[in-house]
Every structure is written in structure tokens, then in C-alpha cells.
Amino acid sequence: MWSTLKDTGKTMAQIFMENGLGLVRANNNRVQGWLSLKELLKPMPDGKPGLIIFNDCHGIIDDLQALQFDDKNPSDAAKEPHEITHRPDALRYFAQSRFLAPETMGAFEVEREADAGEDYDDVMRGGELSRGYLEY
16 A cells, blocks of 8 residues: 555555555554454453444454464464464454554654644644654
């Protein structure tokens, strides 16, 4: 999505943006993603889990139960059998997009105090789409 296409000289992300659909880069850190998913599945302060998977979501339930640890890194999930990894990986990407990285949380809180009065949605969603985002 972020590589320049030979035929247009643009990235797929630029084409999406030009058509009104902004994209967010995914974080590919697998271990952090699984930790984020585990955090979402734990009870939150209100006693409810951060993510609820309903009983009729048979595919993700079956795939999560069949997922095994990686032989070389027990903090990561195995990439085989490959056919059961797609749905859990999608859930991992979702979970990881829901948390701020620990190293940025302190800086964000301090920055927010200084930026009092800004619109919450603009700050949290990055405001309007811009070329600067694509050239990150």
C-alpha cells in the first residue's frame, strides 16, 4: 500500500486518499499485537472484557483455539498451519490499533494538557487527510 506503483508513480495509499479513504499504517510487531489482544480479552475496570466475541463467530473461535505458540518465540503465535492464521492475525491488527504504545503515553498526556481546547476528534483521528501523512 505504501510502495510506489510503476505505472502511476503513486502509492496505493495516495490513490485511496485521493478518493476520500484515508488509511492507517499497520504495526507489524507480532508479539506486541498478541499482547494487545490478550489485554482486550481480559476484564476491564468495569468488569467487562474490552472485546467480546459472540458464540456465532465460529471461524474466529475455532481458529483462536487451534492457534499454537511459535517454536522459536513462545510470545508469538505459530504461522502454521497457515489456513488458521488469517482471522487471528486480523484480530491482532485490530487489537494493536486500539492501544497507544507505552513509550508515547506519557508524552501524549503532557502534550494534551498543553493543547487544551483542541477538538478531541481532530487530535485522535489526525484531522483532515493530507499529503504529509502519506509522505511520512
